[in-house]
Amino acid sequence: MNKHLLSINDVSADDIVRILDTAESLREVGTRVIKKVPALRGRTVVNLFYENSTRTRISFELAAKRLSADVINFTTSGTSVAKGESLKDTALTLQAMGADAIVIRHSSSGAPYTLTKWVHGSVLNAGDGTHEHPTQALLDLYTIREKLGRFEGLRVAIIGDVIHSRVARSLSFGLVKMGAEVTLVGPPTLIPPEAPQWGVGVSHDIDGALPKLDVCYLLRVQRERQRQQYFPSVREYSRLFGLTRERVGMLPEGCVIMHPGPMNRGVEIDSDVADLPQALMEEQVTNGIAIRMALLYLLLGSSGEEVSPDARTDARARA
Amino acid sequence: MPERMPEHEPERTLIKGVRVVDPAGGRDETADVLVDDGRIALVGAVSSPKGASVLDAEGLVLAPGLVDLHAHLREPGREDKETIETGSRAAAAGGFTAVAAMANTDPVADNPAVIVEVRGQAARAGLCDVLPVGAITKGLGGEEMAAIGEMAEIGVRIFSDDGRTVPSARTLRNALQYARAFDAVIAEHCEEPSLVEGSQMHEGYASYTLGLAASPAEAEEIVVFRDLSLARLTGGRLHLCHLSAAGSVELVRQAKAAGLRVTAEVTPHHLTFTDDDLSSYDTNFKMNPPLRTAEDRATLRAALADGTIDVVATDHAPHAVEEKDAEFDQAPPGTIGFETALAAVLTHLVEPGLLSLPRAIEAMSTTPARLLGASDQGGPIEPGRVANLVLFDPAAEWVVEPPFVSKSRNSAFIGSTLRGRVVHTLYRGELVVADGKPQR
Amino acid sequence: MGAGRLLDEGEIRRSVIRIAHEILERNRGAESLMLVGIAARGDDLARRLAAEIERIEGTSPPVGVLDITFYRDDIGLHAEAPEVHETRIEGDITGRTVVLVDDVLYTGRTIRAAMDALVDFGRPTAIQLAVLVDRGHRELPIRADFVGKNLPTRRDEDVRVALRELDGQDAVFVEPARAGAPETTGDRS
Numbered sequence: 002m003n004k005h006l007l008s009i010n011d012v013s014a015d016d017i018v019r020i021l022d023t024a025e026s027l028r029e030v031g032t033r034v035i036k037k038v039p040a041l042r043g044r045t046v047v048n049l050f051y052e053n054s055t056r057t058r059i060s061f062e063l064a065a066k067r068l069s070a071d072v073i074n075f076t077t078s079g080t081s082v083a084k085g086e087s088l089k090d091t092a093l094t095l096q097a098m099g100a101d102a103i104v105i106r107h108s109s110s111g112a113p114y115t116l117t118k119w120v121h122g123s124v125l126n127a128g129d130g131t132h133e134h135p136t137q138a139l140l141d142l143y144t145i146r147e148k149l150g151r152f153e154g155l156r157v158a159i160i161g162d163v164i165h166s167r168v169a170r171s172l173s174f175g176l177v178k179m180g181a182e183v184t185l186v187g188p189p190t191l192i193p194p195e196a197p198q199w200g201v202g203v204s205h206d207i208d209g210a211l212p213k214l215d216v217c218y219l220l221r222v223q224r225e226r227q228r229q230q231y232f233p234s235v236r237e238y239s240r241l242f243g244l245t246r247e248r249v250g251m252l253p254e255g256c257v258i259m260h261p262g263p264m265n266r267g268v269e270i271d272s273d274v275a276d277l278p279q280a281l282m283e284e285q286v287t288n289g290i291a292i293r294m295a296l297l298y299l300l301l302g303s304s305g306e307e308v309s310p311d312a313r314t315d316a317r318a319r320a
Numbered sequence: 321m322p323e324r325m326p327e328h329e330p331e332r333t334l335i336k337g338v339r340v341v342d343p344a345g346g347r348d349e350t351a352d353v354l355v356d357d358g359r360i361a362l363v364g365a366v367s368s369p370k371g372a373s374v375l376d377a378e379g380l381v382l383a384p385g386l387v388d389l390h391a392h393l394r395e396p397g398r399e400d401k402e403t404i405e406t407g408s409r410a411a412a413a414g415g416f417t418a419v420a421a422m423a424n425t426d427p428v429a430d431n432p433a434v435i436v437e438v439r440g441q442a443a444r445a446g447l448c449d450v451l452p453v454g455a456i457t458k459g460l461g462g463e464e465m466a467a468i469g470e471m472a473e474i475g476v477r478i479f480s481d482d483g484r485t486v487p488s489a490r491t492l493r494n495a496l497q498y499a500r501a502f503d504a505v506i507a508e509h510c511e512e513p514s515l516v517e518g519s520q521m522h523e524g525y526a527s528y529t530l531g532l533a534a535s536p537a538e539a540e541e542i543v544v545f546r547d548l549s550l551a552r553l554t555g556g557r558l559h560l561c562h563l564s565a566a567g568s569v570e571l572v573r574q575a576k577a578a579g580l581r582v583t584a585e586v587t588p589h590h591l592t593f594t595d596d597d598l599s600s601y602d603t604n605f606k607m608n609p610p611l612r613t614a615e616d617r618a619t620l621r622a623a624l625a626d627g628t629i630d631v632v633a634t635d636h637a638p639h640a641v642e643e644k645d646a647e648f649d650q651a652p653p654g655t656i657g658f659e660t661a662l663a664a665v666l667t668h669l670v671e672p673g674l675l676s677l678p679r680a681i682e683a684m685s686t687t688p689a690r691l692l693g694a695s696d697q698g699g700p701i702e703p704g705r706v707a708n709l710v711l712f713d714p715a716a717e718w719v720v721e722p723p724f725v726s727k728s729r730n731s732a733f734i735g736s737t738l739r740g741r742v743v744h745t746l747y748r749g750e751l752v753v754a755d756g757k758p759q760r
Numbered sequence: 761m762g763a764g765r766l767l768d769e770g771e772i773r774r775s776v777i778r779i780a781h782e783i784l785e786r787n788r789g790a791e792s793l794m795l796v797g798i799a800a801r802g803d804d805l806a807r808r809l810a811a812e813i814e815r816i817e818g819t820s821p822p823v824g825v826l827d828i829t830f831y832r833d834d835i836g837l838h839a840e841a842p843e844v845h846e847t848r849i850e851g852d853i854t855g856r857t858v859v860l861v862d863d864v865l866y867t868g869r870t871i872r873a874a875m876d877a878l879v880d881f882g883r884p885t886a887i888q889l890a891v892l893v894d895r896g897h898r899e900l901p902i903r904a905d906f907v908g909k910n911l912p913t914r915r916d917e918d919v920r921v922a923l924r925e926l927d928g929q930d931a932v933f934v935e936p937a938r939a940g941a942p943e944t945t946g947d948r949s
Contacts, residue, residue, distance in 0.1 A: 002840070019843075026827060026844040035880040038830035068830070089645055109647035110531040111601030130649070132531030167531060193528040298830075302841030 002299050005124045007113045009135045009171040014178050021143050024288070024295035030067055031290065041070040044101040044301055049091070049116075050076045050127070051107040056262065056286070057127055061104045064293035070301075073098070088112065092119040102301055105129070110167075123300040131165050137261050138171035140292040142179065144285050145216060148257055152179035158210050160186040160242065161220030161269050162231075164193055168261045169220055173201050186210050187242055190231040191222075207242050211251040219244055219260045222269045235268055244270045249277065257281050331749060332356045332372035338382040338711065343682040345700030353382060355707040358749030362703060375751075377711055380743055383681045384699035385417025385448075385708035386662060387688040389585055390482070390507075390561055390633035392654070393419070393450070395441060396434070397426025402638040402727045404438060407658075408447035410636075410726035412752045414658035415742040417708035418449040418689065418697045420633075423460070424483040430455035430466035432474050447752050447760075449708075451692050454479045456495050456506060462487045465495055472502035477693040480507035482561055485543055487513065489550060496556030505583075505691060507559040510543035510568070511535070511609060520649055522564075522610040526595040532648065537565035537616065540609055544568040548575045551582055559691065560584040562635050564609035566619035573628045583691060585631040586620050588664035589655055589732050593617075597732075603644045603651035604732045607637075610653075621668070624683060625675045631691070632683045634661045638728030655732040659724055664733065666714055666740030677714070696748075707749040716741035725758055766911055766919075767932035772892065775908030776805070779890050780812035782906050787857055792885070793821035794853060798828060798862040798874050799845040804925040805892060806861040824849035826860075831873035847877075854882035859906075863921040865891040868902035893932055895919050 002019075003011045012020065030038055046065040050058050058074065065072045075091065088107075095103060102123040105113050110130030117124050128134040142152070149155065157176055163169045163185050176183050177200040184202040185192050196203050204210050211217065222242075224235055232238045239245075244258070252258075258270075258280040266272040275282065333355040340351050340363070352366040393407040402410075404421070411419045421438055423429035429438065435452045442450030454471040456479045458464045468479055479499060485508065486492040496506050519535035521527050527534035544560060548571055551558040563569060563584050572584045593611045605611060623629040637654025644651050665684065669675040675683075689698025696706040718741055720733040745753035752759055767775075787793055790813050797806030803825040814820035827845040835841065860874050875887060890906035895913040913919060913934060920933045 023844045026846060029847050030830075033881060037880070039876065040830035040832075040835055044836075087642065087645075088647055089642075107647065109649045111648040114601040115603075115647055130531055131533075164528075170529070170531060195525040195528045198525050199529075298844075299841045302835045304837055304839055 002303065004300065005113070005117055006135055006296060006300065007117070007124065007126045008133045009138050009175045009178070011135070017139070017142065017175065017179060020139055020292070020295050020299065021146055023299060024143055024291040027067075027294040027298065028288070028291040030294070037067050037069055039069045040298055041065070041068040041301055044070045045073065045099055046070045046102045046104065046297065047073045047075060047095050047098075047100040049095065049103050049105045049107075050074070051105075051112075052128070053077065054106055054128070057106065057289075060286070060289045061127065061293050063290050064297055067290070067294055068297055070101075070297065073100070088115065089119055092116055096120045096122070102297060125296060125300065128167055130167065132167050133171045134167040134261075135171045135175075136289070136293055136296060137168050138175040139296070140285060140289045141172055141218070141259060141261070142175055143288045143292055144259065144281055145257075147284070147288070148281065149215060149255075152176065152181045155181040155215045156184075156213055157181050157216040157218060158184045158186050158204075158214050159218045159220065160207060160244070162191045162222045162226060163187055163196070163220065164191050165223075165226070166220045172218065173199055177201065184210055188232050188238070191226070207248070208251065211248060212253060214252060214256050217244065217252060217256055217258045219258070219269045221261070221263065221265055223265070224268070239268055243268060244274055246271050246274060249274055252279075259285060261285070331358075332361075332369060333375055333746070333749070333751065334366060334369050334372040335375045335377045335382060335711065336366075338377035338380050340701060341381055341383045341678050341681050342699045342701040343678045344384065344686045344698055345702055347701065348678050353701065353709075355709070355746060355749050358707055360701060360703055360705050360707050363701060375711070375744060379715065380711045380713050381677070382701070382709060382711050384685045384689075384701060385697060385710050385745065385747065386415045386684045387418040387692065387694060387697050388416050388634050388636065388658070388661070389420050389478075389559075389631050389688040389691060390587075391419045391421060391636040391658070392424065392638065393421045393438075394638060395425065396437065401640050404441040404450060405445040405447070406725075406727040407636070407638075408442060408445045408450060409758050410656070410658045410724065412447045412745045412747060413725040413742065413756075413758055414660070415662050415710035415712060415745055416448055416658060417710070417745065417747050418451060418692070418694050419658075420478060420688075420692055421450050421452045422482045423453050423455040423480060428455050428459050429453070430458050430460075432467065432470050435471055435474060435476055446747075447758075448747055449694065449697065451694060452476065453482075453507070456481045456486055457491065460484050462491065465491070465498065468495065468499060468504065469502065472499075472504050475693075476504070478505045478507050478559065478691065480509065480561065482507065482509040485509055485511050485513065489546060492547065493550045493554055496550055496554040496558065500554070500556050503557070505557045505559045507561050508543070508547050509561045510540050510547060512539045512542045515539035515542075519610070520606060521598055522595045522612040524595060524613060526598060530598060530601070532598075535610070537567055537612060540565050541567040541571065544571050548572070548580060548582060551575070551580050552578070555581070557581045558583075562587050562590065562609055562633070563620065563629060564590050564612050564616065566616045569619050569623045569628055573623075576628065583630045583687075584623075584628070585633040586624055586629045587635045588632060588657060588661045590620055591617065591624070591632070592664050592668050592736075593732060601648045603646065603648055604655055604730050604734060606648060606651055606653045607655060607732070608653040621674050624669065625679070630683065631688050632661065632665055632680075633688065634658055636726075637730075638726055639730045641729065644730045655730055656724065656726045656728055657731075658726065660720055660731060660733040660736075660738065662710075662712060662742060663718075663738035663740040667738045670714075671739060707746050709746040710742060711744040712740060712742045714740050765931050765933050767893070767909060769930040771909070772930045772932070775892060776808050777812055779906045779908060780809050780816060783809070783859060783888075783890065784813060784816060786888070786905070790817045790819055790821050792856050794824060794851070794856045794858050795821055796824045796826050796849065796858050796860055796874075796878070798826055798860060798870060799847075801921055801923050801926060802860075802862040804923045805863060809859075809861060809890065822851055826874055826877055828870060828873040828877050831877045833869060833873070849881055852882055853878065853884045856884055857886045857888065858884045859888045859890055861890045863892050863923070864919050865889070865894045865902075865904050865907075866897055866919070868898045868900035871902045872900050892921060893919060
């Protein structure tokens with residue numbers, strides 16, 4: 002595996018299987034009395050969160066702590082980040098503190114790439130602007146594999162504000178890489194015209210798409226988008242593209258419902274739909290910790306040298 | 321002519337056995353060139369010149385000094401990024417003997433006083449001619465016309481609000497019409513503001529994959545169409561800055577065919593790079609107008625070759641290190657260009673046979689000199705004319721790396737291997753750059 | 761020792777039977793025992809021992825599997841993070857005698873890691889160690905309580921255990937160490 006995880010395209014299909022398998026083993030740690038293993042003892046993981054996200058940050062924090070790493074939180078409020086220190090200066094400070102890994106969430110697309118220029122440690126993208134959110138995609142893939150057991154030929158619809166969604170990008174790329182059939186659904190103003198070049202289908206008719214699905218994945222649609230005139234009103238959006246109670250009835254048996262959170266209940270998803278048994282949002286959150294543990298382990302558990310195919314075989318043989 | 325106390329006897333320099341490429345003089349042949357006291361003395365076979373220093377010119381090409389129609393020298397106002405002196409020196413290092421300095425300084429060059437100030441600084445540096453461009457509107461505000469007539473009176477030939485597009489068609493129409501009285505050129509930076517709000521790059525597959533806010537080629541084409549229509553309406557002289565889109569080229573082609581007085585320019589970076597080059601979020605590739613697709617680049621190259629695009633201009637845009645060393649959406653757009661312009665054109669157009677060398681020199685020296693009304697520039701290389709010359713090695717291969725002669729180092733070409741290097745630059749007969757190094 | 765097969769199917773079978781008897785003798789029966797195999801081949805061996813114990817005593821002690829990857833002392837030293845396997849320990853180990861089971865005992869580092877892992881699960885009354893092969897070259901003060909076979913080897917040799925469940929046959933081989941393989945190849949045990 003690469004030294005950094007900036008995009009889902011940094012990992013191959015084989016790498017993804019490895020990450021999911023490793024997460025499987027790590028999930029067991031969460032069931033022990035002592036929910037800790039010493040694998041990353043003595044390492045320092047920094048959470049550099051320029052965007053507020055308590056949920057993701059805690060997920061990463063727990064993941065690092067369960068691997069016995071030390072955790073430092075740099076969040077927007079109350080630190081030099083708020084005082085307007087440049088990203089570069091913050092990075093150099095963290096470097097001087099000996100950060101082995103930096104988990105960064107930032108509102109500028111590409112910020113993690115820029116960060117790799119200034120630090121020696123591993124950089125993990127926890128969401129950059131509207132570009133990617135690879136750890137979310139991986140925990141979604143893990144959840145899908147756990148519930149449905151496969152990816153090849155799986156029919157997945159990603160519904161909502163695709164243009165502004167980093168989750169949609171990472172998940173689409175990841176699913177296509179694993180052999181699933183992905184369709185993006187939403188109004189034309191929210192779906193990039195170039196999307197088919199990603200290997201996905203596009204549809205503006207949610208009712209036509211629902212009956213042929215294995216996974217119904219909903220994206221958050223911010224009310225802000227109505228102010229920016231991507232659609233005329235929230236009510237119209239919800240009526241034409243929202244997953245309402247009635248629409249759930251159109252989903253085939255065994256189809257699961259997923260959402261990266263936080264949900265805008267009443268916009269992209271009806272409130273009581275979110276609480277149905279086939280809605281996997283809670284599982285997604287739980288799996289998030291195991292996936293993040295797996296990533297921290299795989300990134301920091303390697304020396305970062307170039308891997309030859311023979312070395313890879315050796316590594317497997319040694320275990 | 322700047323006043324200069326000669327330190328010694330009038331200088332005589334002999335350039336022996338060099339390939340002289342001089343589109344204005346219709347010349348492309350090997351010859352000797354003797355420079356005496358700031359002027360070209362002899363061109364032909366020159367034997368045993370008395371007291372002349374001989375410049376070794378084996379394998380080199382001699383051309384009229386390059387003329388840049390579009391550069392940002394940042395002085396007055398942002399001397400931290402570049403000054404007229406450091407910019408002149410960088411220009412000379414790139415083989416330029418004249419540079420048109422855009423008006424978006426602080427204060428804006430919208431009146432004769434700023435023009436005179438800029439000229440004064442340039443004369444004090446004495447490294448190349450700096451011809452200031454006047455603003456079209458006061459303070460670049462887009463509403464009231466700047467003192468176009470007064471600036472034209474003191475010799476300003478080109479007016480531009482570059483950095484901004486003139487928002488109102490009526491204002492642009494009036495400027496085009498008014499400028500006719502002085503046979504001046506209105507140069508437009510074409511982008512539709514409502515389509516480029518928040519934009520970081522060209523809108524297309526690359527921008528969707530990178531998750532960056534972007535603007536389509538139509539943002540430029542819409543304004544190109546508007547401006548050409550107004551040029552037709554007014555009969556005025558229009559110059560289109562840094563074209564980036566295939567659609568714009570097509571509009572210009574039609575306009576020229578219809579006899580409109582329009583000229584167009586393209587930058588070396590638009591001739592070299594595409595939006596795919598942004599994949600690492602390197603801010604040195606963030607420009608305005610943005611780098612577009614490979615198809616756009618191919619169209620721009622072909623248009624330069626067939627003359628639809630008249631001129632290569634650098635749009636030299638220095639920025640402070642800390643401004644560019646930041647998140648992509650925080651960084652200002654632009655790349656420096658003086659020191660890599662000629663090499664980029666040689667490497668990507670002349671070498672592959674898309675553009676002949678004389679045509680490249682025409683686009684980088686002869687034509688811009690004519691548009692600027694700079695009679696001492698652009699050739700022909702003939703006895704009596706002021707010696708503004710560049711000698712370059714078309715085969716020298718080099719990797720672009722800091723440090724640069726420019727005060728700034730935001731170059732899109734860092735890491736690129738280019739072929740073609742400026743060896744000597746003669747400004748008014750003085751060897752301001754020798755063996756690739758500025759002499760002062 | 762030259763290259764070749766050191767133990768065949770029969771010898772392995774007899775070793776397992778003898779170790780099972782020794783475990784029972786030492787612990788006076790199977791009560792309060794738990795067998796924990798160290799992934800991956802220790803797991804299969806532990807299950808064979810449990811089956812043998814059941815044949816002898818009529819009851820089988822619980823069998824767990826322990827992956828010690830997260831407790832290794834060489835994480836971050838190799839180009840790739842070591843691969844992880846399943847851990848499954850059912851029930852409380854506190855108050856039990858845990859018999860760790862592995863195929864080859866070499867430097868002792870694996871066993872050190874296994875003991876660190878075990879104590880995170882609870883407080884066993886005692887930890888004992890059963891191995892199929894002890895090849896010497898200890899780097900830590902660790903010894904096995906129950907040994908199938910003592911096989912002196914050279915450091916530049918590899919001992920490879922093949923088990924029916926995983927490899928299709930039962931045998932123990934000695935081979936020259938793989939050329940270019942990191943020195944730590946053998947360090948695992």
